[in-house]
Amino acid sequence: MGFIKEQITLIKEKDPAITSNIEILLYPCVKAIIYYKIAHYFYKNKHFVIARYISEKGKRKTGIEIHPGALIGKNLFIDHGTGVVIGETAIIGDNVTMFHGVTLGGTGKQKGKRHPTIGNNVFIGTGAKILGNITIGDNVKIGANAVILKDVPANATVVGIPGKIVKLD
Secondary structure (H helix, E strand, C coil): CHHHHHHHHHHHHHCCCCCCHHHHCCCHHHHHHHHHHHHHHHHHCCCHHHHHHHHHHHHHHHCCEECCCCEECCCCEEECCCCCEECCCCEECCCCEEECCCEEECCCCCCCCCCCEECCCCEECCCCEEECCCEECCCCEECCCCEECCCECCCEEEECCCCEEEEEC
16 A cells, blocks of 8 residues: 555646546556556566566556566656556666656677666656666666767766757756
8 A cells, every 4th residue: 555655746746737546547648557566576576577467458458568677676657658668687776756658678799787777866768778697777867769879977967869968957
């Protein structure tokens, strides 16, 4: 029940369009994270087929694809989540916000850890692609449709293709 209360508080804070607590339970982000948590449990216990089945069901129901092997911190907020993809070895810190069309993916050239690590308090704009075994520091802002292929230090704002730091606090 703690997870649901946390999600209600988080979504009310992040989405001004929400008008009731019941509406939050219909939110795709909440459903996707519930599917992920169940799938991740099975994945950690080496029941990979069951984990993948649950993950695929969650993807079909929500339009958000989270691999059950990904590691996700507290208070992930995915707004308008359709098309979000989070790869198997991705690690996401606490208080991360992302919008639709975001990919935390691989480049197809790596083995082992092949997806990004996202720090705490990171904002990822619509359509951004963060690819490869790279690290995004804490408090980073990534602009819409940016393509990030290299590490980004903490407190940076990154935009463009390829991503370039335009501000460093």
